[in-house]
Amino acid sequence: MLNPSIHPDVSVEPEIGWMARVREGDMEAFRLLVEMHQARVIGTISKMLGSEAEAEDLAQQVFIRVWKSAPRYRPTAKFTTWLFRITRNLVFNELRRKRHFADQSDELAEPIERAEREPDRVLLEGELQRAIQEAINQLPESQRMAIILRRYEEMPYEEIAKVMGTSVAAVKSILFRARAELRERLEKYLT
Structure with a gap:
């Protein structure tokens, strides 16, 4: 059972509970997070980069970062806020990298x-x-x-x-x- 003082919004926001399980290495909880948010993450990245293929690749990196960051995750804000901050940072890094190579289409x-x-x-x-x-x-x-x-x-x-x-x-x-x-x-x- 999750401690309500640590996870106050588990009933409202199931992602908080799933992240607690991901922190313990629960692949099923991670799969649920990915399934729930993958389309929105890919859509956002695609609109920023203009490429569905690149968006799918970068979305994988976003979720890898979620997995690796799970031990440090603290539910001080909505899960989606945290997720889209990771997305934003990786998108901006990719855009900077592209500018260096100046080979955008x-x-x-x-x-x-x-x-x-x-x-x-x-x-x-x-x-x-x-x-x-x-x-x-x-x-x-x-x-x-x-x-x-x-x-x-x-x-x-x-x-x-x-x-x-x-x-x-x-x-x-x-x-x-x-x-x-x-x-x-x-x-x-x-x-």
Whole structure:
């Protein structure tokens, strides 16, 4: 039985209990954590890096880091906050590494569902999706991370602040600047 003073939110947040079990080397608890969060981690990384394959590789590194860090994990914040902080750090490290090699490709095209749509509309939607992804990819790293966490992960400002290691006011400012930049870059699509 878990000590409620050490793990106060186990009933609300099962990840805390699972992390206690992972700390003891429980592979089943680790598998549950991975299954529960893998898609969100891959999605976030993919939006930051623009590559599903790279996202899957980096997500593996995130979960390896979770496993290795389990003995030091303390449930002072939501598990997802801790998980996305690890994700953010590894993504930023990867982006820095890529900059050193300067061999990035802009493979931004996302598949579009084409079921029973007019060809012109499909083309316009595809162009808009590519333009949005390209505009997000061109944002500075902190703005890109804040937009992805807010828009795609639907995190509240407080949790984004914890993930990014900054204040709520700073997150709001970062998001304001990011949205202004996106509006400017996508102006021709907004009229």
